[in-house]
Amino acid sequence: MSPVFRHSYSNSGAVNAVFTLAKEYGFYDEVGVEVELVEYPRTSDALKGALRREVDAATCPGVCILNEAMAGHDPVNVMNMEDENVFGMIGARHIKTPADLKGTTIGTFGLGDQNQVVISRALTKLGLDPKSDVEFKTDYPDRAALLAAVDAGEVSAICFTVPTPLMARRMGLPILLDFRDHPEPYQCGAVVTSRRYADENPETLVRFLAGSMKGAKLFQEDIEAALPHLAACSKLDDEGVLREVHGLFAIALRTLTPSLPPLRGVATDLEAALGRPLGVDLTALVDDSFVAPAARLAKR
Template sequence: MKTLPQVRLALGLRSTAQSLGVIGRDAGIFRAQGLDLRIAREETAGPEGVRGLIAGEYELAEFGAVPLVQAVYEGHDPVILLAAEQTNALYLLGAAHIDTPRALAGGRIGVLSMPGQTGVSAAAMLDKWDLSRADVELLELGTYPAIYQALQDGRIAAGVLTADYGIAGTIAFGLRKLADLGEELRFQGPILATTRRYASAHPERVQRAVAAYVRTIALFVEQPHRVLDSMQRHLGFLDHEQALAVHAFYARRFQHRPYPSEAGMKRVIDLYAPSYPRPALRLEDIWDRSFLDRSLAMTGPRPTTSSQG
């Protein structure tokens, strides 16, 4: 059997939004595109995820846009290839007894990391609610499972979690949605990234990977029976009822034409522009759309979602 070129992927989080590489690998889509996809790391969110990508520990990564934009401002070369969602399906979820933002006073909110997308989003919402850091402590817990468990154990009053955990936690133990962070902040949702160095050295592999992601999104939306097992294994906490509800939620969100939101990326660029002496980044500084353009041209027209929102 011919040995296929290997491509290593890191996943920022265990979430459906960052499961497409796993699903595509399990379904044989990457092999059909001529790639041996290996999952190099999981739950390597925030700045650590970008650091490993820049260092060459893996060639592809699924994570949030915030740490990637920070890294480009700092002179590094990560670049966005596509985005299954335009905004985050990310929520600030309160325990069952927390019914309003003011009820958070004196409590703690679990986040993955302070400088990453969850910490930045939680801090922005506290500012909107006029709650200071003296009122509410942000607690770094590193992984979504850790945040989810801390909510169940009563060690935190609220946590930043994806829709997977929100849907399951509402069913299982009455989590309350305090804020839809995607709608409130409109930051670009999770992205697939590589580095410009790798894309320049191996354009054919990047092209094949992007084509595999486009086909995996179509599989996810159109053939749920082929993806539910991968979802459940990857997340590790969904029962069948929860998995069906989570799949239905993301099947409505995932784009057949997975272009990032230009407005959402610009919001992240503008958020960090005052912190760096260099001129504000342009969209083309953080996004190479050429691989996705070619993939979509080869697969033909599909229903589209605007990339402007």
């Protein structure tokens, strides 16, 4: 009987198509693991679920890893999914220049969440003080609600990773700052488990990663197979946007081995947003030892 592995992710993350693709095509069965995929409203909820042992791992960004480490938990990044900054700051239609943001309300999930950490940095780059020039509204359940809020002019700006900026541009909303214009290491997505789970269940974890690698390979090589999964995971139906997103993630998935620089980039921004050192050992939060055995298993 195959071991069971429960993997969680947010309800609107395009890169999660890798896991649904792997499950549909039987890749997890091929490597000897039964996988259950669980959706949570947000990536931070998904990681909390993993650390509470409701599930075994989560797809989440660097800020979630750092927040949980600061809270005394033991998250560890065991496979990279997106290690460059693919955030974009999206404005409402009435925002014509970055200066128009002064004195307005910006939508976010709350202090310490990755979208607010990045939008604080974006505001600083645009010459605004995130602590005094704007207010933050935080009562939004998910990415779709925030996009609807900026589209309606309820908030003046939001900040998200692709595909949201691509969809926003199609909707006629201005992209006030696109971090992809200046590529930098930045942990926007990773497979994260607890140190305890990784130590207690290394073989099951390797099997899950191996099946996911097979899903990533199919994602990269067969866009027609990937598109339905991209649509379902991102909650988008614009084929042009989905094809562009596929191209971006097909490149990102070439680097599955986790490394420290992308997480360090996020840590720098989180320290700036919080105004204090994080007080965590970043090296303890990245473990690249599972990728090589998973890759060997995936090739069998």
